Structure formats: structure tokens, C-alpha cells
Amino acid sequence: MNDVFTYGGVAEGENFTDREDETRRLVANFEHGVNTLLVSNRRIGKTSLVRRVRELVDGGKVAVVYLDVFDCRSEYDFYNKLASAVLRQTATKAEALLQNVRSFLGSVSPKITLSPDPTTEFAVSLGLAPRECPPERVLDLAERIAKKLKKRIVVCIDEFQQVGEFPDSLQVQKRLRGAWQLQQHVSYCLFGSRKHLMTEMFQNRSMPFYQFGDAVFLDTIPAEKWIPFIRGKFRKQKMSISEEVAGRICEAVRCHSSYVQQLSWLVMLRTDREATAETVERAVEELVEQNSALFMQQTVGLTSTQMNLLRAIANDLHDGLQSKKVLEEYNLGTRANVGRIRKALVDRDLVEIRENGLYFCDPVFGLWFRSRCM
Ligand SMILES: Nc1ncnc2c1ncn2[C@@H]1O[C@H](COP(=O)(O)OP(=O)(O)OP(=O)(O)O)[C@@H](O)[C@H]1O
Ligand SMILES: [Mg+2]
Structure with missing residues (x-):
């Protein structure tokens, strides 16, 4: 990691940078208790x-609790993480936290550990289990603390x-939605990195979280x-980059946030005074190379017809993939087969369905695929 990009x-x-509109919308949702479903x-x-x-919401009115449930594997893993985050992030002192546990969770004995991390004074682990703490009680914790604090959470x-x-999972989701939608003082902002799974949870009518909030x-x-x-960052390092060359960085990675920053850094590393278009070209090759092992891993185990569909997309064919001509040219088998291949590739987050057809999710994967797999 560097301090430039x-x-x-x-x-x-x-x-x-940017995100003014989305920031305003989320701040309003947070301050007015509107649930948010964030997908990208x-x-x-x-x-x-x-x-x-x-950072921006009015802390006098709203307490924001943040948790990452990446490592949760079961309902109670989730409840433990949720309850400790709510307790920890709404109390500044261990005594206040303990009091909340006693008042709202009943016969639970939390372990409080002084954290080696100087930014957090203590950490809490609850060890909640179904017998002493039923789901309803855990799910109501934030609402009860919010009432006590006279703040939204x-x-x-x-x-x-x-x-x-x-x-x-379906039963857990029903339980969560059932409890959360009745709460008056707590709202939720739900998001995650697996776009197609998130979209499935929020946009499928038969799923509990369908239309749960502002999508x-x-x-x-x-x-x-x-x-x-980008130009500002170069200036700060006493270097320059023209509007056009900075534009090439954006174009090469289709404005993808993380790649714009990574590619800009690779360009900066190769620049003495002024960045050139050639430098961008070489940096793009390096970016592809740096990600190559990861992309290779993502394509391991794909069938030959799945690879063929990716080849069609790489050749800028996005719709009409089931036409007789494309089926024959790319050896895709039957029309029904294309439907199955498409689903498999979407499930792996390699391609996504947009209004006008199928596209690679990751622009650098597209570059890599074109240069190595055609
Ligand atoms: N508003 C922004 N301004 C500048 N760069 C950004 C911005 N948002 C994201 N980035 C870049 O994108 C990278 C990824 O950001 P972040 O982790 O917030 O994305 P994410 O959508 O949560 O990712 P994931 O899907 O992995 O959860 C950051 O490290 C940064 O390089
Ligand atoms: Mg993320």
C-alpha cells in the first residue's frame, strides 16, 4: 500500500473522490431511518x-454500527457478531456495555478483553447460544439500546x-426481516461483494428481503x-499528467474504482516528470500480468463451451448469442445449452447480464482473457 493511490x-x-449524490442519499436514509440495500x-x-x-451523519441523532459478516457460517455466528458490534459500538465504556448486556440479553456472561489495538479500548465476545438467548432477544437488542439512548441506530x-x-438460510432471512421490519428506531444498510447473490436476495419476489429498502x-x-x-495526485508529487493521458487510464479499466487507482500508481511509478500514453500502455500490461494468477484461478475448471462463450463476449458479441450463426461459430451446442453456460458464468461472477447483453464483470479480466485465451 502507498500513500499516493x-x-x-x-x-x-x-x-x-466523488460519490456526492450517493453520499447525500445514504446520509438522508441513515438520518431518517430508511433501510438501504447497496449493490455494485x-x-x-x-x-x-x-x-x-x-463519518458524516449527525452523531447526536444517529449511532452507526458497522460489521462485516464474511466469516460467519451459521445463524448464531451471525447473532454473536451482530450483538457484539451493537453493544461495542454504542457504548464508550465497558461498564455501560455490561449494563446493556444485563438489561437486554439476560443470563449471558460476556468476555471483555482489553484490546491491544489502541483505537479500541476493549473487545467483547458473548458466546450466545440458542438456549440462553433466543433469536428474538438478540434481534431486538439494537432497538432497545436505541430507545435507551434516545437515538436512531x-x-x-x-x-x-x-x-x-x-x-x-431462508428461515433465517425470514426471521431477520420479520424482526427488523417492526423496529421503529433501528434501520439497516445491507451490502456485499457478491453482486449476483445480493441481487438474488433483494430482487427475487420469493425471497424474504425482497423490497426491504431503498435499492x-x-x-x-x-x-x-x-x-x-489523478492529476491532483501527480501534481502533489511534482509530476504532471495531461487530461488526455489521465483519460486513457480511466478508459483502459472502464473507470473501475480499484483498477483506476492501481493503474494510476503503476503509471506514477514509471514516470519521472510527465506521464505519457506509452507509459499507460506498459502499465496496463503490467496490471494484467499482476492479476494473471488470480484470473487463471477463476477460469480453472471451466468447460470448453463455457470458455467458448467467454471468447464470444471477448469478441464483443453481447446479445444474440443464441443465434444459429453464433452457436455454430463458437461451438456452443444448443440454445438451451447457452442458457446453462450463461448461468454457470454468472454464478461465478465472471459475467453479468446488462440491459443489452452479457458482459465481463471485471474489465481487467476482459483484457487478460483477450490476450491469453483467444
Ligand atoms: N470513492 C472512491 N474514491 C476513490 N477510490 C475509490 C472510491 N471508492 C472505491 N475506491 C477504490 O476502490 C477500492 C475498493 O473499494 P471498496 O473496498 O470500498 O469497494 P467494495 O465495493 O466494498 O469492494 P468489495 O466488492 O471487494 O467488497 C478502494 O481501495 C479504492 O482503490
Ligand atoms: Mg466491500
Whole structure:
């Protein structure tokens, strides 16, 4: 990680750009108790946006609790994480936290550990189990604390698609929605990195979280916003980059947030005074190379017809993939077969269905595929 361009972590402070509209919308949702469902492709900026909004909301009226449930494998893993985040992030002192446990969770004996991390004074682990603490009680915890604090609470849950992978997931989702939609003082912001799983949870009518809140689709940051951002960073290092060359960086990675920052860094590393278009070209090759092992791993085990469909997309065929001509030219088998291949590739987050056809989710994967797999 470097202090010029950030990628791989969360963008904050001077490394955060744009998102004015989305920030305003989320701040309003948070302050007025509207649930939010935030969806985007990978590494576009969901986590960074939510963390930014958390800094901006009026702390006198709203307490924002943030948790990442990536490592939760079951309903009670989730409850433990949820309850400790709510307790920990709504109390500044261990005594206040303990009192909340006693008043709202009953016969639970939490373990409080002094954290080696100086930014957090203590950590809490609850060890909740179904017998001493039924789901309803855990799910009501935030509401009861909010009433006590006379503040709204917004619970932001990152990697929420994980809940869709629990044993009995549908029942868990029903339980969560059932409890959450009755709450008056707590709202939720749910988001996660597996776009197609998140979309399935929120947009499928038969799923419990269907239309649970304001659905925000986070798009890429436009080049007009990236260009001054990139140029400013170069200026700070006493280097220059023209509008046109900065525009090439954006274009090469289709304005994808994480890649714009990574590619800009690779260009900066190769620049002495002024960045050139040739430098961008070489940096793009290096970017592809750096990601090559990961992409290779993502294509391991794909069948030959799945690879053939990717080849068609790489040749800029996006719709009409079931036409006789394309089926024959790319050896895709029958029409029904194309439907199955498409589903398999969408499930792997390799391609996505847009209004006008099928596209690669990841623009750099597209570059890699064109140069190595055709
Ligand atoms: N508003 C922004 N301004 C500048 N760069 C950004 C912004 N948002 C995201 N980025 C870039 O994208 C990277 C990924 O951001 P972030 O982790 O927030 O995305 P995400 O959508 O949560 O990713 P994932 O899908 O992996 O959960 C950051 O490290 C940064 O390089
Ligand atoms: Mg994220």
C-alpha cells in the first residue's frame, strides 16, 4: 500500500473522490431511518462509501454500527457478531456495555478483553447460544439500546450475502426481516461483494428481503471525476499528467474504482516528470500480468463451451448469442445449452447480464482473457 493511490483497502480522506449524490442519499436514509440495500460489482466502492457516510451523519441523532459478516457460517455466528458490534459500538465504556448486556440479553456472561489495538479500548465476545438467548432477544437488542439512548441506530452489514449461505438460510432471512421490519428506531444498510447473490436476495419476489429498502446501485465513478483526482495526485508529487493521458487510464479499466487507482500508481511509478500514453500502455500490461494468477484461478475448471462463450463476449458479441450463426461459430451446442453456460458464468461472477447483453464483470479480466485465451 502507498500513500499516493489506494487500492486493496478502503478509500478514505483524500483518497476518496466523488460519490456526492450517493453520499447525500445514504446520509438522508441513515438520518431518517430508511433501510438501504447497496449493490455494485466488486471493488467499486461500497465499503468505502458506507464508511464515509458513517463519518458524516449527525452523531447526536444517529449511532452507526458497522460489521462485516464474511466469516460467519451459521445463524448464531451471525447473532454473536451482530450483538457484539451493537453493544461495542454504542457504548464508550465497558461498564455501560455490561449494563446493556444485563438489561437486554439476560443470563449471558460476556468476555471483555482489553484490546491491544489502541483505537479500541476493549473487545467483547458473548458466546450466545440458542438456549440462553433466543433469536428474538438478540434481534431486538439494537432497538432497545436505541430507545435507551434516545437515538436512531443504523446497522451496516457488509458481506451480507453470507447470510444466504447459512444452513436454513431462508428461515433465517425470514426471521431477520420479520424482526427488523417492526423496529421503529433501528434501520439497516445491507451490502456485499457478491453482486449476483445480493441481487438474488433483494430482487427475487420469493425471497424474504425482497423490497426491504431503498435499492442503491453503485455505478463506476465517471472519468470527469477521476481525471482531476489523478492529476491532483501527480501534481502533489511534482509530476504532471495531461487530461488526455489521465483519460486513457480511466478508459483502459472502464473507470473501475480499484483498477483506476492501481493503474494510476503503476503509471506514477514509471514516470519521472510527465506521464505519457506509452507509459499507460506498459502499465496496463503490467496490471494484467499482476492479476494473471488470480484470473487463471477463476477460469480453472471451466468447460470448453463455457470458455467458448467467454471468447464470444471477448469478441464483443453481447446479445444474440443464441443465434444459429453464433452457436455454430463458437461451438456452443444448443440454445438451451447457452442458457446453462450463461448461468454457470454468472454464478461465478465472471459475467453479468446488462440491459443489452452479457458482459465481463471485471474489465481487467476482459483484457487478460483477450490476450491469453483467444
Ligand atoms: N470513492 C472512491 N474514491 C476513490 N477510490 C475509490 C472510491 N471508492 C472505491 N475506491 C477504490 O476502490 C477500492 C475498493 O473499494 P471498496 O473496498 O470500498 O469497494 P467494495 O465495493 O466494498 O469492494 P468489495 O466488492 O471487494 O467488497 C478502494 O481501495 C479504492 O482503490
Ligand atoms: Mg466491500
